[in-house]
Amino acid sequence: MTTIVFLGFGNVNFHLINTLYKHNKDSVIQVYNRSEINLNKELSKIPFTTDLSKIKEADLYIIGIPDDAIAAFSETLPLKNKLVVHTSGSVSMEALSKRNRKGVFYPLQTFSKNREVNFNTIPICIEAKEEADLELLTNLGNSLSEKVVEIDSDERSKLHLAAVFVNNFVNHLYAIGDDILGNNELSFDLLHPLIEETASKVKTLSPSEVQTGPARRGDQKTIEKHLHLLKEGPESELYQQLTESLMKKFDR
Amino acid sequence: MTTIVFLGFGNVNFHLINTLYKHNKDSVIQVYNRSEINLNKELSKIPFTTDLSKIKEADLYIIGIPDDAIAAFSETLPLKNKLVVHTSGSVSMEALSKRNRKGVFYPLQTFSKNREVNFNTIPICIEAKEEADLELLTNLGNSLSEKVVEIDSDERSKLHLAAVFVNNFVNHLYAIGDDILGNNELSFDLLHPLIEETASKVKTLSPSEVQTGPARRGDQKTIEKHLHLLKEGPESELYQQLTESLMKKFDR
Structure with missing residues (x-):
């Protein structure tokens, strides 16, 4: 089982957390956000922090914050050689801090918090530098959707x-x-x-x-x-x- | 039962003929087109003519030809005081010849010949000058769709x-x-x-x-x-x- 920490609570992370937590409660081990958020009743059982220094050890860190904040935020993470991905369509993988292993997990869909999403048919576009990381992202993608495609930052x-x-x-x-x-x-x-x-x-x-x-x-x-x-x-x-x-x- | 002669074989008339003929074979009594057309096997039983002087007596005539040809074409019809409607969104009802009773039967949808259409949910926008004609068009509309609305040429x-x-x-x-x-x-x-x-x-x-x-x-x-x-x-x-x-x- 892949353990995941979610960093930020934008629309994409909101829907990813909801769906992954439904599939497998134990995989979502923590949610970080810079300010307090109202997690709904079910999600309130997930450990939550606003303190970056308290983020847990995990197999995967998924950043879900505004595009223009991703690069700077990734530099502030107190992590080393971990797999850290973002979920943005327009930000290059290279924008992420080189202190960690980089990757992208981009679900190609439009998300609103007040509208349920069925990930099943949504193309999940993944990218990573290392083979093992690609495999981890592929497996995570396959657990959500029938369509996982490897696509580089240019494409x-x-x-x-x-x-x-x-x-x-x-x-x-x-x-x-x-x-x-x-x-x-x-x-x-x-x-x-x-x-x-x-x-x-x-x-x-x-x-x-x-x-x-x-x-x-x-x-x-x-x-x-x-x-x-x-x-x-x-x-x-x-x-x-x-x-x-x-x-x-x-x-x- | 309303008897109908279709004048022209554009996309709208093509789909109207197909659907109405399936519902009630006897209502579609003739199709006119200025050139020969290939009616599919089932529709080939409908009387067809390329000769305007041979168009039959009917309760309703539905013009389905290019927008800019409707006005002139309606003047050439050898009919008097019949209910003659067009199916266009952009042409005013008044464009039709005053020798006949005017009306509009506009299904608000995009039609391609190679794609089946379900009229059931398509709004049918109707217009006519006389109450009895409005009623006839409403009934015809209701036989095809759940949504029939009276809308004037301006709207x-x-x-x-x-x-x-x-x-x-x-x-x-x-x-x-x-x-x-x-x-x-x-x-x-x-x-x-x-x-x-x-x-x-x-x-x-x-x-x-x-x-x-x-x-x-x-x-x-x-x-x-x-x-x-x-x-x-x-x-x-x-x-x-x-x-x-x-x-x-x-x-x-």
Whole structure:
């Protein structure tokens, strides 16, 4: 059994702790956070500390704190030659302190504390320098998910960039759709089946293949109608830029 | 029973014909298209014509042709005072010829011929001038879907605009994600769980509420890393514009 200390209590660590503790109570031996946190009833049995000097001996230390704090934080750890990993998509493995063995354990998903997550289908992207560490991370990944892939920092940064497009930016477009309907007293619910089908389609067909819409067709009349509806707002700019980008792509 | 003649064989009519014919063979009494089409084996029993002068008497005529052709086409119909509807999100009901009773039957979904559709959850947006016509369209809608809503042309045009954001533009962002991964020999499959969860989240939480990512956090370091990865391509421009739009929205 791998013993794990979690360092930080961001969304990723929150869900990892919850899931791993359910699978195997004894593997999660401690949670550190720089300030007190409210662990829910079940998790409250896990030893908790706000004192770095008191972190326990473990096989694996998982850092789950904001990206820009990872490097400096890893230098402050009173550990030597331990396996210390972070869970970030965009931070290089090399950012970690060289006093310990470095690694990454990046679950490619969007996490909110108030929403349950099923790790089973989530790709777990792992990286480490030493073979034994890779094996440990692979085994831990396999205990959570059907999909564990070894991906280096360069590839991971591109994966993370792509994730920003299909998650953060897509969600922003959902919000714009929501605004347009809200301003006209129409319910966002009306769009759910369309949102779902759009997401579902690209599981079997490539997105370029299924692209539709006025920009794809070069349908200037509809595009002008839409720009007229949007007037001169910031959404009008985005509409134009996305339309231009699509027209360029499809030679319209 | 409502008898229906379908005029045109675009994606929407294709799926409507398939579904209605399965429910009730006798309601689909004819399909017109300006050129010969290959109806699949089952549908080949439906009377078909390419000759407008031969279209039959029916309770309802459903036009399913490209948006910019609807107005002119409706003028050429050798019909008088019949209920003639189109299936478009962006074309006003008034675009239809005044020689007939006008209406709209707009299923709010994205349709591809090679992908089956379950109408059950698809919002059917209807519009008509006369009470009896509204009732006929409501009944037809109810025979297909749990969600039939009366929406006028003005509202429908805004709904369609919102649909362009959450479907056409979102799909374009999927394609960009696909490109980024493809250029780095990573499989688009890795993003499916994220795409699915992003779409699923907004069924219960509002998109603004669940927005995450570097732009939302104002994380300039990650944004600069991403722009560096994208270099000066068209995707870099879109990244900047979407990031600016997000930062403005969240006061970053």
